[in-house]
Amino acid sequence: MTVRTRFAPSPTGYLHIGGARTALFSWAYARRHGGTFILRIEDTDIERSTPEAVQAIIDGMQWLDLAHDEGPFYQMQRMYRYKEVIEQMLAAGSAYHCYMSPEELDHIREAQRARGEKPRYDGRWRPESGKALPTPPSGVQPVVRFKNPQQGAVAWDDLVKGRIEFANDELDDFIIARADGTPTYNFCVVVDDWDMRITHVIRGDDHVNNTPRQINVLKALGAEVPEYAHVSMILGDDGQKLSKRHGAVSVMQYDEDGYLPEAVINYLARLGWSHGDEEVFSREQFVQWFDLAHITPSAAQFNTEKLNWLNAHYIKAADDGRLAGEIRKRLAAQDVTVGDHPDPAQVAALYKERVATLNELADAAHPFYVATHPAAELRAQHFTEPALAALRELRGRLAAAEWQRAALSQVLKDTLAATGLKMPQVAIPLRVALLGQPQSPAIDAVLEVLGREDVLGRLDAVL
Structure with missing residues (x-):
């Protein structure tokens, strides 16, 4: 069996960090097993889906270098296929027309709540042997509902969470096509996974409740049911569900905030998955090690300090x-x-x-x-008469110096000897004069990099 995974975001916003982790795990699982990774854009939410959001998703995937092997496929371009399958299901009796209005359904649910029952569609338009159906009202466009099994249970061995089971009598006959003919999310996903021969569905655990419905539709179509792995949510540093208030949750925001993509990839890989005590590893090592068995079923907590530490490591190595x-x-x-x-x-x-x-x-x-003019308080603090005298002495020596770090270091030492001052008494005022700040890397290295012309010009401006 060739492993086929997919990442299927909805373009109703940016690619967030939770989605990026799901994409990473799906990509890595396909790479680990020599399989195929598919990008699918689930854009059936016409009111909220935007071209800008589609581009943001693609930009985020490219920045992280999570290259897809097939796609991107767009659900809106596959409407003909969904309608074709719905017609097949209607003919086979695994789906049916329902003429209940939304207002009528709300009224039924309200009454069910009042009786302490679970609010749900009551199946009045479901065709059953020996059951007389109401007369379809004139002028009403029906929805199409899936005829969900009413006996037994639907279960799967989740590759992250273990055995999960739902009683079929807890699942109502959900709508697979709206009155205007547009198919619904849970139906489109099923047809896509079937047509694209998806073998492993790796996604967030907010989809767990969708899975039994999707499995039942797949079985009704005679399709092979993929294996499922539901990954836990990500919590912010404060232990609450990661959201906009935590700051950078868009993948491209991490680029704007100065993170390297390999640092973000390394961090996301460790967010709910581990390989022993390894903290820093390459993309290639991750693919070699990655498995679903070591994804923790509990929520992962984002740690900005750890991400910063990793980013610093990758910047040093860059x-x-x-x-x-x-x-x-x-x-x-x-x-x-x-x-x-x-x-x-x-x-x-x-x-x-x-x-x-x-x-x-x-x-x-x-x-x-x-060139930064030093702040008044820095000038008052560091440009004392002895310091300015030392800078004048240094300026004269630098004008004739060989512009190489060892030679510049010797010029500094000669200036100290001539003025009787210690290195900080000269180096700190020199830093303020050149960079407008009292701290920097080794001052002889700064001199070498800044160059003779800039160094002398900035000293002259101060002196």
């Missing part, structure tokens, strides 16, 4: 040229043009071990490209 591109892109968004001098790859090398996000890296790089 190629300086790649980080230079990120610096250019992020400073361009602030209307700062980054040229070839100072070399942004060298700036990245200076700071990559000191930051947790690409935005922090861009912020650190900013003063290398925009």
Whole structure:
């Protein structure tokens, strides 16, 4: 059997982090077993689905590098197929027309609640042997309902949650086509999974209640039932269900916030799944190790500190040229043009071990490209007469120095010897003069990267 998995988001918003984890698990399971990963856009919610949301989903998948093998397939382009299957079910007697109005159904449910019963459709239009049906009202377009079995139970061995069972008498005859002829979500999903030969459905556990209905329809169609794995929800840092109020829940928001896609992938992989005590691993290692048996059935809790730690790890390991591109892109968004001098790859090398996000890296790089006039309180604190005298001495020596780190380090030492000051008494005012801040990587490295012209010009501006 060839494994075939699918990721089937609804384009009613961005690709959120929970959906991205589901996509990752489905993608990895297919890759692990040499199978096929399918992208399907479930866009039948016409009022809420938008082209922008479709593009956001595709952008998020591309950013995470979760390449699909087939698709994207769009449900709205498959309407002919759903209607074809509905006609087949009507002919076979596994579906029927129901003329009950929404108002009538609401009235029935209200009465059921008043009697302490579970509110549900009462089956009055369900054709049964020896049962007389009401006369169809004129001018009313019927819905189509699935004729759900009324005896026994529907059960499956969930690959994450274990055995799950529903009594059929708890499931009413749900609508598979609305009065205007458009099919419903639970029906479209079944036909898609059947036609696309899906073998494993990996999705969020908010779909558990849909599964027994979908299994019954699959059986009525004579289709093979896939295996199901329902993944638990993700909680925020505060233990509550992850939502917009927790900040970045859109996948592309993590890009905007300065996270590398490999860090997000690594973090999502560990969010409800584990391989021993391994915390940091490549995409290739994840595919090699991934299985459904080690997905925890309990809710996973998002930990921003852990994500930041992972991101810092991947930034340290990243190629300086790649980080230079990120610096250019992020400073361009602030209307700062980054040229070839100072070399942004060298700036990245200076700071990559000191930051947790690409935005922090861009912020650190900013003063290398925009000369910053030191704040008044920094000037008052650090530009004392001895410090300014030392900067004048240093400026004269730098003008004639070989512009190489070892030589610049020696110039600093010679300046200390000449002025009788200690390194912090010169280095900190020098940092303030050059970068507008009292802290930076090693000052001789900063001098080398910033370059002679900028260093002398910024010193002159201060002196």
